Amino acid sequence: MKALKLKTKLLYLLLLVGFGLVVIGLIGYINIQNIKRNMDTLYFGSLIPLNELNTITATYHNDLGSSVYRWSHQLLSDEQAATNILQGLDRINHLWTSYLSHDKHPEEMAYINYTEAQIRSIENYFMQVHSTVSDPSRSHPISLMTMDENIQSIQKTIAQLITYEYENAKYEHAMLLAQYENALMQLILFLGVILALVMGLAWVIFSRIEIQQQQLIASSETLKHLNLKLEQASYTDSLTSLFNRRYFNIVYDREFKRALRSNKPFVFMMLDIDFFKQYNDTYGHIQGDVALQTVAKILKSTLQRPGDYPFRLGGEEFGIILCDIDCKNAHIMGEKVRAAIDSLKIEHKGSKILPTLSVSIGGICITPTLDMSDDALIHAADTNLYAAKERGRNQVVFGNKL
Structure with missing residues (x-):
């Protein structure tokens, strides 16, 4: 039992x-x-x-x-x-x-x-x-x-x-x-x-x-x-590994407000590859992607300060936000980017200005005020980019007024 x-x-x-x-x-x-x-x-x-x-x-x-x-x-x-x-x-x-x-x-x-x-x-x-x-x-x-x-x-x-x-x-x-x-x-x-x-x-x-x-x-x-x-x-942009348009919107809003609070210059530049459609037509889209990646590498190697932000905004268009820098040095930085890409001497038979690949850059450097629209800076940079193209491309057009 x-x-x-x-x-x-x-x-x-x-x-x-x-x-x-x-x-x-x-x-x-x-x-x-x-x-x-x-x-x-x-x-x-x-x-x-x-x-x-x-x-x-x-x-x-x-x-x-x-x-x-x-x-x-x-x-x-x-x-x-x-x-x-x-x-x-x-x-x-x-x-x-x-x-x-x-x-x-x-x-x-x-x-x-x-x-x-x-x-x-x-x-x-x-x-x-x-x-x-x-x-x-x-x-x-x-x-x-x-x-x-x-x-x-x-x-x-x-x-x-x-x-x-x-x-x-x-x-x-x-x-x-x-x-x-x-x-x-x-x-x-x-x-x-x-x-x-x-x-x-x-x-x-x-x-x-x-x-x-x-x-x-x-x-x-x-x-x-x-x-x-x-x-x-x-x-992140999958092709170039740069920051994408979505992150650009975040950084742009954040740094614009920070510059407004600290009363410091805010720098924004737009970069466009000259005659990129003709480049794709001449060498094909695969080589066009390689060209975009090459430009992205130049942006990364040139813009290495903690306050430098390179972006791919879409297609052959890139954006640059620079923090903690004055207007003169910002202009110099944009010229360095342009010269670095020009020095690569990448063949571009479809270009109407040079036999090699080049870029045009439009920039704006201004100290934000309360009555200033953040979109106005983007428009000003775009206007200067358009001016760079109108003046013959492969150049930097910079401004400090809206």
Whole structure:
């Protein structure tokens, strides 16, 4: 009878241990699945939509704005410009439809609906532009300033949506860490109960928990790695490894406000590769990408101070923000960049000014005031860039007045 009771007690202990192991296994499995689901949410729910939104922004600038700009300067035929506009609008609609196909939270629908309304408004505007371009009897020119304002407006709206998507990704990450900590506490608590009831099997239970804990830690490390890649991808241009347009908006706003507070000069330069379309036509897009990467390397090697920020704004257009520098030295820095690229002597048979690759730079150096619009500096730099092109390219045009 005593032996039977002992066997019964042992059986109960084994059943309890088995039950405990099953519960631990289920907890571990559920939490691993939750981690995987959140990893998928962060990657497919944040990275891909960010790429789609960034591509939409680039399409407005590179496909639509660039086509109209080149058409207005008779660098593009009416037929080609009209075709480019339709293709650009079609690409934007396709990307927007793809973006809407991803899971959305109810609270972000207001952002999305507002952005879609803006996209439709800009689409109507470019359809009007298309009609004007296609009409040989047009009686008035297209206002490039109005087009730039429309493009900047939609890019600003999309940038706000990108910021929301990024903040949502951070929120999902925080929720994942909270779930991980909660799961870990459950495992530790259940382990204490098992240890108190079955001291003789404590090592077995501990080993099982340790294995699953390592799995959770490994999953957490994988998630951190993916999150770091996501953050880097959202701030870095994939072709040149320079900061991208999204990070430019962040740094520009931050440094503009810092210069305003400290009453110090704010320097912004825009750099454009001369006759880059002809370069691509002559040497192909692969070699064109190599040229972009080469320019990016020059920017990195020349702008090495802690307050130097080089960006790829899109296509062959680059941006430079310089902090803690006076206007004279900023102009010298821009000339160094231009000269460094010129000294490479990269063959460019399609150039109309030199047999080698060159760049034009437009810059603005000014101490911000409270009544000054940050967009005005971008416009001033763009105006100076245009002046550099008008004066023959391969030069730096700098200003200190809006």
